[in-house]
Each structure stands twice: as C-alpha cells, then as structure tokens.
Amino acid sequence: MYLLGSLYHMGQHAHGSLVQRDFVKASLYLGNAAIRGSVLAMAKMAEIKLAMRQYREAMNWAQIYGHYERLLPKSKHPHDGYAAELVQRIADKLGRSAMPGIMNDVNSFIALNDAKIRAGTDSKFATEKLAPVPKSKAYLPPSGRFAPRAGFADCLLAFNADGSLADVWLLDSVPDPELGVTLRRYAQEMTAPPMAAGAGSALRYAWMPIMYDDGRYRAAVVH
Template structure:
C-alpha cells in the first residue's frame, strides 16, 4: 500500500500548479536566495580539483573556500552545488579542506536548486531524510521528480532512483500528509519555475568539459553482499591529452559515502576527446546508480 502511494504522489508532482508558499526555510536564508544578478562560474573544475590536492598547503585551500563563500558573485548554480556538496561530504572525501557541515550544505544546495541544479534537489531530499525532517525531505523529493522526469534523453535513467528516493521517504510519511506536501510543492514550483528552467538551460549550454562513458554498466551483488541502493556520486576526473582518465577525486555521495567507492571504477573508465594540448584537463562527473546500473547523468 505504501509503495502504491509513493508512485501516486510522484505522478501528482507533475501536475500544473499555481500560487506561492515557501517549501523550506533554508531556501530563503541569506542573501543568495534573493539575488537576481547576472551570474558566472567562479571556480573551474581544475580549481575544484586543487582544493583536494594534499600537496598544496591546507591553509591556502581553506582560504580559497572562504573567499568563495564570501564572494558577492556567488550566484552560479554549479558553484553553489559544488560548495554544498563539499560541506555535505566533508573529510569523508580524501583531501577535503573542510569538515562536514549539514547547515552549510543545506544552505548552498538549496540555493543551487532554486537556480536550476536538479541534482541539488535530490541531495536536499537526501539531506533532510538523513536529518529526520521527513516532510521537507518529501517536498524536495517531489520537486526533484518534477524536474528530473521532464522529457529528456536520460529520463529513463532517473526514474528508478526517483522512485526509490520517494519510497525511502514515504516509509516515514503518512498518506494523510501528502495533500499538504503537494500543495507546498506546487507553490514552490510556481514561484521558482522560471528561474529553475533558465538555470537548467544555461547549464546545458555551458562549455564545461563533459566526460563520457558507456551508456550504462551493470554490477550484480554477490551472495555475501547486500543489494545496492540507488544513489548519486560526484567526481572530478583528471584527463590526459589522449582523453583517458589519469585520476579520480571523490567530491560527494548520497545517500551514503560508500556509494562513491562503488562508482569510482565507472568514473576512471570515462573519457573525453583527445587534445593537441599536452596539459591535463579536468571534468566534473556526476554518476547516477539505480537498478544496479551506473550512468553518467546528462542533466545536472
């Protein structure tokens, strides 16, 4: 009965909506949510990779993070997403210059979400679920469903993760709460839809290096392993001139840090087009895992 309810409300999130009602206070905190200035990316993927380089002084890397956080130009959804991911994972990511900080993770990921980062919506749901804030978790899961399942070339790859995320939260939410939750979700979408879609479109057109991989890879669980759960992991991959991967840096993973370990092999086998330049190149690679299949997601 619970599983049927989860899919019912997942479909309801796709319905037309009007009105305004804030979903989560974290979205409105600070000046970031109110900013409507022209945005540009403050950090390249190479600079994000450098934050984890333990050959560089820790103080310098921490100063770089602080400078980014205090910049009045911090409005780009990718910068916000990466900063939120940095604080979500903390030093569970090797070489991270910061400690885990759920409050900062929520602030930056929430602001990335309202600027068009679809993956930030999923991470907000995961973060609220882990904190036991089940209604807010369901709000974000339904918002993620609305945008993640828009027609695209990788909609199918997102459906299983979306359904699994909703089901995990539904185990803690009464059916009687869903009408109020969907009212909040519809109000949020009505208020932020234009901004979100603009951010999604700008992200799709960015000239960021985009690693590619086989469409999907399957890994079955052995007899002494439990079945894999759905999840998302972010990496910065370093590429040689010939387009092959030289190094993989874990940035973040949900719902558990172990998800990154499962997906690292998939990331190290990714490639980019060869370059005549002999220098190293860097690319952010978010990977979605569901149904025991790994996919490099094309809509971030």
C-alpha cells in the same frame, strides 16, 4: 554552488576532504543551486532533510526533484529508480497523511520558482565526451555485495593531453558514501578525446555525475 554544497554534504567521507560534513552549509549552497536549475541539488536537499529528520521538508524536495527530473530531455533523464526509492525512504518515516499538504507546498514552490529554475537548468552534465574502456570486472562495493540501492555520485576527473585518465576524485554520493566508492571505479574507466597537436600538456578537468539504478522500482504519478 552545487559542487561546494556537495563537498559540505560529503565532508570527511570524501578522501582528502578539507571540510567536515556540515548540513547547514550544504543546505545553503545546494538550496541556492536548486532554485537556479540544478536538478541534482534538489535530490540532495531531500537527502539532507531526511538525514536531519525533517521529513516533511524532505518529501517537499523529493517531490520537487521528481517533477523536474521528468522534464529533462529523455537523453539527459536520470534513471527514476532513485526518485522512487528516495520517496519511499521518506514515506516510511512520514506516512501518507501529510501528502495533500505537502503537494500544496510543492505547487506553491513551483509557481514561485519555476521560471528561474527553467532558465538555469543545464542538463549537459559533463563538458567532455567521455567513454569507458572495456570492462573486465563487475562493479562491487567494498562489502563484496552489489550496491543495494539506487543513487548517484559526483566525481571530478582529470585527463592527460592524450585523453587518458590522470586521476579521479569522489566529491559526493547519495544515499551513502559506499555507493560512491563503487561508482568511482566506473569513473576510473573513462577516457576523453586527445588534445589537438600543440595545445599543450596541461590537465583537463570534467565534473561527472554517475547515476546508479538497481531496477527494483520506478516512480509513478499518483492522481
């Protein structure tokens, strides 16, 4: 559900996409993925509601994302610069006066769905042990500037039997497609362990979320 929702979220901004951007369909699939344990789906729900100018719902999802991403094992913990920036972008539109009511909504959501979310949470983001080849150039967006905000992208990688990369597709990116173009270049440096002798030559596929944190902000719990 997460990947299908991501395709509808990115829509025509993904090269070769077969679907148009559809926030309604994206919300359907990503919302279901979120309550089944997909922490990244929670972030995308916040981005969708922000884009639709539903600021209260956006902040609900941003706070839910912030709660659960902090519960992931430290080795699987996303950089929280993105969480901080997400909350700030929504707060710029919403203001702070609504926060007490929003936190009541968030606590009600957690009480209702926590068991299902914890049962479904999978922090193993890739099925292959991927490693980048040595870097020779800085990662720059198409504009020639370093990406100005934190975010993440979903890529689908195809590997040859010898572990070399056959192809990579950008499936989705938040908060904007331009960041995804930059992060796709990082994915193009991945390799995978070679297949065992006699295992065949079929391509292997791996989903790879790539987090980017520009280091400007950190999330903090406000009491």
